[in-house]
Amino acid sequence: MTSTSPSHLFATLYRRGTAWITTLRDQGRADVTDPEATAAVLVAAWTDHAVTALNLRS
Structure with a gap:
């Protein structure tokens, strides 16, 4: 099974x-x-773009 933790995804x-x-x-x-x-x-x-996009939705 592969890891899908955020740290693993960013490292990949x-x-x-x-x-x-x-x-x-x-x-x-x-x-x-x-x-x-x-x-x-x-x-x-x-990463910054994704966080900003999420913040704009809330």
């Missing part, structure tokens, strides 16, 4: 995001110096 999103950004960089499709930092910023932005 971060790892896959890092891999995706690294692939784009290696293919010359993105000019990224630090794929891990870029993935962390993307995860933070998506």
